[in-house]
Amino acid sequence: MTTALALQYLVAGLTYGTIYAVVGIGFNIIYNTTGIINFAQGEFVMLGGMTAASLHRLLPLPLAVLGAVALTTLVGAAVELTFIRWLRRPSVLRMIIVTIGVSILLREAALHLWGEGVRSLPYFTGDEVTALELGGARVSPQVLWSLATCGAVVVALQLFFHRTRTGREMRACAANREAAALCGLATRDLVTLSFALSAGIGALAGCVVSPITYTRYDIGASLALKGFTVAILGGLGNAGGAVAAGFLLGTLEAFSIAVLPAAYKDVLAIAILLLILFLRPSGLFGDRELARLGAS
Amino acid sequence: MALLEVRGLCKRFGGLQAVQDVSFGVEPGTVKALIGPNGAGKTTLFNLVSGVTAPDAGQVLLRGQAIQGRPPHEVAALGLSRTFQQIRLFPGMSALENVMVGAHVRGRAGFLAGLLRLPSTWREERALEARARRALELVELGHLAAAEATSLSYGQQRGVELARALASDPALLLLDEPAAGLNVRETDELARLIGRIRARGVTVLLVEHDMSLVMQVSDEVAVLCFGQKIADAAPQAVQRDPEVVRVYLGEDEC
Amino acid sequence: MPRARHLQLALLAAAVVAVQLGADAAGKPFWLTQLTMAAYGGLVVIGLCLFMGYAGQISLGHAGFFAIGGYTAAALTTADLTPRRGAALVELAARVHLLTLRPDLYGGELLTVRPWPAALAAVALAALVAALLGVPVLRLKGHYLAMATLGFGTVVSAVVVGTEGLGAADGLSGVPPFELLPGLAVAGGAEARAQNYYLAWGLVGLGMLLLLNLVHSREGRALRAIHGAEDAAGAMGIDAPRAKLRAFVLSAAFAAVGGVLMTHYTGGIGPSEASVMRSVRYVALVAVGGMGSLWGTLLTGTVLQFLSLRGVFGSFDDAVFGATLILVMLFAPEGLLRLELPAGLRAALARRRPPPAEG
Numbered sequence: 001m002t003t004a005l006a007l008q009y010l011v012a013g014l015t016y017g018t019i020y021a022v023v024g025i026g027f028n029i030i031y032n033t034t035g036i037i038n039f040a041q042g043e044f045v046m047l048g049g050m051t052a053a054s055l056h057r058l059l060p061l062p063l064a065v066l067g068a069v070a071l072t073t074l075v076g077a078a079v080e081l082t083f084i085r086w087l088r089r090p091s092v093l094r095m096i097i098v099t100i101g102v103s104i105l106l107r108e109a110a111l112h113l114w115g116e117g118v119r120s121l122p123y124f125t126g127d128e129v130t131a132l133e134l135g136g137a138r139v140s141p142q143v144l145w146s147l148a149t150c151g152a153v154v155v156a157l158q159l160f161f162h163r164t165r166t167g168r169e170m171r172a173c174a175a176n177r178e179a180a181a182l183c184g185l186a187t188r189d190l191v192t193l194s195f196a197l198s199a200g201i202g203a204l205a206g207c208v209v210s211p212i213t214y215t216r217y218d219i220g221a222s223l224a225l226k227g228f229t230v231a232i233l234g235g236l237g238n239a240g241g242a243v244a245a246g247f248l249l250g251t252l253e254a255f256s257i258a259v260l261p262a263a264y265k266d267v268l269a270i271a272i273l274l275l276i277l278f279l280r281p282s283g284l285f286g287d288r289e290l291a292r293l294g295a296s
Numbered sequence: 297m298a299l300l301e302v303r304g305l306c307k308r309f310g311g312l313q314a315v316q317d318v319s320f321g322v323e324p325g326t327v328k329a330l331i332g333p334n335g336a337g338k339t340t341l342f343n344l345v346s347g348v349t350a351p352d353a354g355q356v357l358l359r360g361q362a363i364q365g366r367p368p369h370e371v372a373a374l375g376l377s378r379t380f381q382q383i384r385l386f387p388g389m390s391a392l393e394n395v396m397v398g399a400h401v402r403g404r405a406g407f408l409a410g411l412l413r414l415p416s417t418w419r420e421e422r423a424l425e426a427r428a429r430r431a432l433e434l435v436e437l438g439h440l441a442a443a444e445a446t447s448l449s450y451g452q453q454r455g456v457e458l459a460r461a462l463a464s465d466p467a468l469l470l471l472d473e474p475a476a477g478l479n480v481r482e483t484d485e486l487a488r489l490i491g492r493i494r495a496r497g498v499t500v501l502l503v504e505h506d507m508s509l510v511m512q513v514s515d516e517v518a519v520l521c522f523g524q525k526i527a528d529a530a531p532q533a534v535q536r537d538p539e540v541v542r543v544y545l546g547e548d549e550c
Numbered sequence: 551m552p553r554a555r556h557l558q559l560a561l562l563a564a565a566v567v568a569v570q571l572g573a574d575a576a577g578k579p580f581w582l583t584q585l586t587m588a589a590y591g592g593l594v595v596i597g598l599c600l601f602m603g604y605a606g607q608i609s610l611g612h613a614g615f616f617a618i619g620g621y622t623a624a625a626l627t628t629a630d631l632t633p634r635r636g637a638a639l640v641e642l643a644a645r646v647h648l649l650t651l652r653p654d655l656y657g658g659e660l661l662t663v664r665p666w667p668a669a670l671a672a673v674a675l676a677a678l679v680a681a682l683l684g685v686p687v688l689r690l691k692g693h694y695l696a697m698a699t700l701g702f703g704t705v706v707s708a709v710v711v712g713t714e715g716l717g718a719a720d721g722l723s724g725v726p727p728f729e730l731l732p733g734l735a736v737a738g739g740a741e742a743r744a745q746n747y748y749l750a751w752g753l754v755g756l757g758m759l760l761l762l763n764l765v766h767s768r769e770g771r772a773l774r775a776i777h778g779a780e781d782a783a784g785a786m787g788i789d790a791p792r793a794k795l796r797a798f799v800l801s802a803a804f805a806a807v808g809g810v811l812m813t814h815y816t817g818g819i820g821p822s823e824a825s826v827m828r829s830v831r832y833v834a835l836v837a838v839g840g841m842g843s844l845w846g847t848l849l850t851g852t853v854l855q856f857l858s859l860r861g862v863f864g865s866f867d868d869a870v871f872g873a874t875l876i877l878v879m880l881f882a883p884e885g886l887l888r889l890e891l892p893a894g895l896r897a898a899l900a901r902r903r904p905p906p907a908e909g
Contacts, residue, residue, distance in 0.1 A: 083880065101876035225700060228697050232694075261712055271705075273701050348781075369784045385778075386774060387779075388842060397772065400786050405767060411764045
């Protein structure tokens with residue numbers, strides 16, 4: 001493999017890694033405030049990409065993306081308000097099944113709304129053939145858009161969780177929900193916010209990568225699985241870990257195409273997931289205590 | 297030889313030395329109580345003996361066989377049975393079925409035998425059921441065998457738990473604060489029940505808060521304070537022990 | 551208790567006969583075809599019910615076990631070994647009567663594995679995979695177990711679609727009838743429709759008998775105890791990981807048996823049978839039937855699968871199962887039918903419930 005080719009794979013890996021990382025972060029946000037793993041996380045990405053593609057027929061690109069993110073954020077909040085909010089102390093099994101049901105409904109709604117066709121947004125700058133020369137590899141500017149967006153999301157979330165009052169409240173909620181409730185924090189609203197937030201960032205990622213990876217009504221399930229792999233690999237609840245793990249998984253996948261049939265690409269992610277679950281459920285960067293609590 | 301022998305047991309959680317070099321023995325056929333103020337390490341010691349946690353150092357010998365660090369289900373199979381401080385009955389199952397689970401180690405029918413319901417299986421099943429009914433009779437709850445266990449009153453649930461622990465005919469019965477949440481009358485009944493259990497030759501190790509119960513039923517009492525054993529003698533002797541009195545009257549740190 | 555079980559099975563038999571007579575009288579004998587398929591789907595669902603409802607675990611990969619069963623049976627009974635005649639393994643298999651010669655569609659002859667050894671191999675393979683997967687995975691709980699089994703299901707689905715030898719997107723077809731006993735074959739076709747209907751439901755009855763036996767046995771009680779309070783079960787001498795593993799392997803074997811029989815009945819299998827959505831559907835059927843009720847699961851499982859096969863839900867098929875799943879989990883987590891205990895008695899018992907223990 002030449003250096004240029006290797007770089008090409010690396011770039012492709014980083015692009016996919018961006019979505020995996022953002023889905024992983026989405027898992028983490030909801031997990032941190034509720035202890036729930038939201039199996040519908042991948043559908044938020046799909047909704048973002050699909051909605052933006054539809055809106056773009058009427059609106060200029062920035063407005064279409066903005067609108068798609070706003071709409072998906074509302075969907076995220078609506079999911080929490082409709083299905084999660086009024087359950088009192090539900091069992092883990094029950095929550096898993098409810099969010100799986102939600103993911104199916106979102107997917108089926110998308111199927112009936114948009115059909116089975118593949119959609120995508122146009123390239124944000126330039127087009128398919130525009131490329132920057134980077135050490136012999138050709139890099140689409142859209143890849144840079146993806147990486148920049150991912151970076152911006154992580155930085156914005158860090159600022160939000162550490163610098164704003166609401167963000168700090170959400171962290172308190174994560175540390176101990178009952179204590180937070182006793183302190184008078186409206187934990188229920190914070191949970192709604194966490195669903196809205198993770199839906200919003202999922203949608204944003206869905207828009208940014210849409211020109212390269214395309215969007216279809218059924219991409220959610222595999223994204224959820226990979227996002228979960230990334231969240232676990234990075235240590236559940238650890239945003240920085242999720243980013244690192246996302247890029248790692250994306251890159252591994254990209255390079256695997258060189259040796260494995262393309263149909264088996266998904267198998268790699270799952271093999272990693274199973275391996276990490278067996279060997280180190282706390283993840284590569286996570287602390288063991290958290291994983292142990294999460295596991296019980 | 298003591299039925300249960302604990303030698304130099306130590307357990308540390310982070311910076312807290314929960315149990316420090318504790319040794320004691322329980323003679324066959326006796327009732328031994330483990331008492332101490334809150335945070336003395338009673339529960340930790342209980343968990344170390346029953347296999348829930350592994351000790352940092354020391355040994356737990358049941359009939360001379362080392363059992364420390366072995367998982368609870370293996371410890372149970374060796375003849376050590378327990379109840380829980382917070383009642384842990386199996387929901388959705390009748391009182392009788394709960395107690396039959398307690399007799400699990402007394403059966404050997406496996407998965408395949410269960411699927412096929414072989415004659416040997418249902419004979420064993422009937423034996424387990426008879427054993428469970430006897431245990432329920434012992435705690436005077438035979439009439440509630442068919443009721444869903446978690447629907448019973450608190451005192452009755454405690455009784456079912458005891459029956460469940462007795463159904464395997466254990467060599468050693470571990471009771472974790474059995475009087476917690478019981479009223480005076482129910483505690484008296486419990487004391488009589490422990491007497492009956494002892495009379496059947498079952499050795500009992502009891503962790504308890506309720507002093508009157510402990511003094512009533514125990515042959516020997518060990519006192520823990522801050523993870524260390526400070527006394528180990530007959531109840532009357534322990535009651536007169538100046539150090540124990542000091543700890544319990546709270547005059548001083550131990 | 552065994553008497554109650556025999557009565558229930560007799561009721562099942564009566565209902566099966568009544569439905570057949572009803573379908574005949576209504577002039578809709580072709581319903582029996584879908585009811586037969588629903589019965590084989592029912593085998594998957596009752597097996598999963600043991601694992602979810604009684605052992606309290608979750609598997610989002612049961613379509614994978616169904617597919618391992620179906621595809622193995624299909625591959626072994628359709629792959630022509632004629633070109634490999636002379637290979638030591640093929641000769642050995644032929645010598646111990648594992649192989650059979652049968653005419654193919656074009657008048658030629660095929661040398662394939664007989665259905666019986668193929669079926670046994672299929673179920674054994676599913677059980678083996680379940681065991682290998684279960685040892686590490688069953689240490690995990692909740693989300694982790696769900697994701698790990700979902701991952702397993704996805705792998706099976708991806709492998710099936712991506713493998714030419716398994717027909718890729720088209721699946722395998724031309725699977726021969728499966729002669730269970732002389733004169734009694736699992737086969738499609740109108741002439742043997744009623745016979746196959748009774749055969750399928752007879753097998754469901756047998757499966758129910760086995761599972762009902764199990765849940766009322768020593769190991770079955772152990773499973774229910776693990777579900778209720780795993781630590782207490784351990785203190786009673788129950789080796790929880792081992793019991794869960796056995797339940798998992800058994801329920802995978804049920805799914806594989808369903809897959810084998812369905813494949814022989816319909817003459818083929820396609821990748822949609824291995825899809826993750828199919829696994830979710832099995833979970834939905836168990837949930838609707840009431841997690842801990844084999845009879846409820848069998849009833850709702852076969853009725854809903856029958857309606858789905860009849861195309862009643864149209865293009866909303868998956869949506870119906872998704873919505874059902876949510877509604878049941880939100881409003882009736884114990885299932886729509888709680889057959890084991892009438893509601894009045896349940897309420898009366900609930901009133902006497904003591905305050906929950908703290909901590």
